Amino acid sequence: MSPNTNKKAGSRSIKTGNKTIGRTSAETSAALTTTETGSKKMSVEKLRTGISSLDIIAKGGLPKTRTTLISGTAGSGKTVFGIHFLAAGIELGEPGVFVTFEESVSDVKKNMHSFGWDLAKWEKEGMLAFVDASPDPHIDTMEAGGFDLGALVARIENAVKKVKATRVTVDSLGAVFSQFSDQSMVRGELFRIASALKLMGVTAVLTAERTDDHGPVARFGVEEFIADNVMILRNALEDETRRRTIEILKFRGCDHQKGEYPFTIVPHGGVIVIPLSAMQLSMKSSDVRISSGNLALDEMTGGGFFRDSVTLLSGATGTGKTLTVAQFLQGGTEAGEKCLLLAFEESRDQLVRNAKGWGFDFEKMEEKGLLRVVCDYPDVQGLEDWLVTIQSIINDFRPQRVALDSLSALENVGTVKAFREFVIGLTSFIKHQEITGMFTSTTGSLMGGDSITESHISTLTDSIILLRYVEMFGDMKRGLTVLKMRGSWHDKAIREFTIDKGGMQMGRPFRNVTGILSGSPVHVSPADIERVWRQFDSDVGDRRQVDKPSRS
Amino acid sequence: MHEPHEAGGILSKYLLTLYVTGTSPRAQIAISNLERICQQELQGQYELEIIDVLEHPQRAEDEKILATPTLIKQLPPPLRRVIGDLSDKAKVLLGLEVRPQPAGSTTRPSAT
Numbered sequence: 079m080s081p082n083t084n085k086k087a088g089s090r091s092i093k094t095g096n097k098t099i100g101r102t103s104a105e106t107s108a109a110l111t112t113t114e115t116g117s118k119k120m121s122v123e124k125l126r127t128g129i130s131s132l133d134i135i136a137k138g139g140l141p142k143t144r145t146t147l148i149s150g151t152a153g154s155g156k157t158v159f160g161i162h163f164l165a166a167g168i169e170l171g172e173p174g175v176f177v178t179f180e181e182s183v184s185d186v187k188k189n190m191h192s193f194g195w196d197l198a199k200w201e202k203e204g205m206l207a208f209v210d211a212s213p214d215p216h217i218d219t220m221e222a223g224g225f226d227l228g229a230l231v232a233r234i235e236n237a238v239k240k241v242k243a244t245r246v247t248v249d250s251l252g253a254v255f256s257q258f259s260d261q262s263m264v265r266g267e268l269f270r271i272a273s274a275l276k277l278m279g280v281t282a283v284l285t286a287e288r289t290d291d292h293g294p295v296a297r298f299g300v301e302e303f304i305a306d307n308v309m310i311l312r313n314a315l316e317d318e319t320r321r322r323t324i325e326i327l328k329f330r331g332c333d334h335q336k337g338e339y340p341f342t343i344v345p346h347g348g349v350i351v352i353p354l355s356a357m358q359l360s361m362k363s364s365d366v367r368i369s370s371g372n373l374a375l376d377e378m379t380g381g382g383f384f385r386d387s388v389t390l391l392s393g394a395t396g397t398g399k400t401l402t403v404a405q406f407l408q409g410g411t412e413a414g415e416k417c418l419l420l421a422f423e424e425s426r427d428q429l430v431r432n433a434k435g436w437g438f439d440f441e442k443m444e445e446k447g448l449l450r451v452v453c454d455y456p457d458v459q460g461l462e463d464w465l466v467t468i469q470s471i472i473n474d475f476r477p478q479r480v481a482l483d484s485l486s487a488l489e490n491v492g493t494v495k496a497f498r499e500f501v502i503g504l505t506s507f508i509k510h511q512e513i514t515g516m517f518t519s520t521t522g523s524l525m526g527g528d529s530i531t532e533s534h535i536s537t538l539t540d541s542i543i544l545l546r547y548v549e550m551f552g553d554m555k556r557g558l559t560v561l562k563m564r565g566s567w568h569d570k571a572i573r574e575f576t577i578d579k580g581g582m583q584m585g586r587p588f589r590n591v592t593g594i595l596s597g598s599p600v601h602v603s604p605a606d607i608e609r610v611w612r613q614f615d616s617d618v619g620d621r622r623q624v625d626k627p628s629r630s
Numbered sequence: 631m632h633e634p635h636e637a638g639g640i641l642s643k644y645l646l647t648l649y650v651t652g653t654s655p656r657a658q659i660a661i662s663n664l665e666r667i668c669q670q671e672l673q674g675q676y677e678l679e680i681i682d683v684l685e686h687p688q689r690a691e692d693e694k695i696l697a698t699p700t701l702i703k704q705l706p707p708p709l710r711r712v713i714g715d716l717s718d719k720a721k722v723l724l725g726l727e728v729r730p731q732p733a734g735s736t737t738r739p740s741a742t
Binding site: 209237 | 652654656660663688691695698709710711714715716718722
């Protein structure tokens with residue numbers, strides 16, 4: 079259906095060129111023509127690939143009926159990308175052809191099975207055809223005189239016709255060079271294949287090797303003749319961790335997002351790009367308040383957290399972060415909301431036991447199906463993979479509240495950049511789903527101070543609650559303050575709180591101490607405080623009102 | 631085990647297939663080169679099939695042919711492939727494992 083119309087549209091703008099020697103028939107000479115972009119069509123149509131995350135950074139998909147070069151070093155995911163492109167098409171009802179120069183067809187089928195793509199089944203159903211151009215070690219071949227790759231072109235055309243393919247993946251161009259001695263011939267013939275693909279009206283992905291993550295686009299200079307569109311896959315080693323990124327280098331005649339985007343390759347998912355900029359733009363805003371699970375904290379935040387807000391809970395070890403999280407989950411389940419706890423610091427049993435100590439029964443909540451606790455070591459996978467895992471858990475469980483304890487545990491899994499991208503990705507994802515989020519972050523020092531986590535993500539979160547130790551006359555007391563809350567009034571006082579069997583008990587503000595946040599509390603006599611307050615007499619009334627302990 | 635020898639003949643029959651693209655000059659050159667070599671070296675003891683991959687792409691697919699022209703020697707074993715327009719006679723003979731010999735003497739596939 080569409081290939082035919084494409085062909086017609088294409089043939090109008092074709093200018094026959096007669097450059098290569100060894101042109102044979104009408105069909106192949108057509109394959110050698112060069113195309114010019116039609117001037118009457120102002121924009122290049124795009125083909126929605128079906129890899130949703132890729133479509134976002136490609137602003138709609140790959141340019142239709144054109145060839146896109148996917149260049150990357152060994153192990154950067156070129157073949158997976160190429161197959162995913164076809165698989166996503168087949169799921170949309172668009173048949174595809176896979177031309178392999180490297181791996182044998184049976185190897186490709188076997189390797190792709192782990193991604194949940196049953197290539198053999200699709201082949202049987204007539205949705206997928208292979209052109210096996212992989213080198214066969216059992217066949218002895220000798221070169222005697224000039225030749226071309228006319229047979230290969232004919233085979234590709236045959237396969238495209240057979241399944242009525244609209245997508246073609248050629249993997250990989252570099253491997254063709256190793257099969258023949260005459261490199262300039264191969265280069266010419268690849269150009270012919272690329273033009274033939276254009277004429278067939280298919281959208282093609284051609285993969286090519288590069289030796290370096292930041293060097294020339296591809297080996298053998300193949301990009302020179304099929305460089306309408308170039309995408310680069312990188313698998314760079316940074317601080318002993320591998321970080322995959324995808325970059326659209328150019329899309330001739332159409333728009334795309336610029337720069338490198340992290341991506342990951344997951345079983346049963348294939349290539350998943352993490353588009354950061356796209357996610358931030360589409361965030362909604364809600365003025366519905368939800369309970370933090372603690373009445374006093376609700377009052378301090380002016381009535382509770384916003385429905386789609388993300389709160390960062392910062393404090394030193396033992397200040398009550400996990401307690402606040404447990405409270406948050408309790409508040410959710412009491413309101414009949416589904417809650418998800420992602421715990422990276424404590425084991426499941428520990429969490430359940432500790433929660434019991436504060437009067438929260440996690441097991442019962444789980445039985446009711448209102449809570450899901452996911453515990454794992456942060457190091458089991460990279461941050462990109464964590465993001466994808468968390469997203470799929472959220473999509474599966476559909477919680478209204480998500481708590482993550484703690485971000486600091488994840489901080490060391492990847493680079494600073496990767497961590498920031500993870501937080502941006504997660505924050506925007508849960509906001510997009512109108513989920514209320516609570517992340518905890520552990521500060522390095524006991525008294526005051528801030529963590530790297532905070533300085534990196536504080537701008538991304540809507541509210542920040544600080545939990546701090548306050549040393550008073552030889553006693554360690556705990557203090558809590560709402561540092562920031564976007565779009566809402568909040569209590570500015572630093573309140574003392576205690577922890578008992580009933581959880582967090584909010585107390586009075588620290589009235590005669592100053593310098594808590596800087597980590598060096600100084601005691602001030604009540605007379606001094608009175609004097610200071612008198613200087614702002616207009617405020618005094620308001621202040622007093624607010625400072626009244628909310629629980630009496 | 632049972633190599634098909636022709637009754638009374640001492641030569642194994644050569645079974646050759648030549649894959650070409652259409653009726654291009656290169657295809658023509660390859661065909662005429664091959665016919666000349668066969669006549670000179672194989673004393674007519676051959677069967678040659680010429681396949682146009684544009685008409686029979688599936689045959690090219692089955693045989694995994696990439697380049698044209700490609701000459702395949704199916705018999706006698708071993709299977710051999712020679713690609714190119716066959717203008718280099720010495721290489722063609724090497725590829726087919728035929729030793730060029732003075733007229734009159736026996737031409738046999740080299741021992742394997």
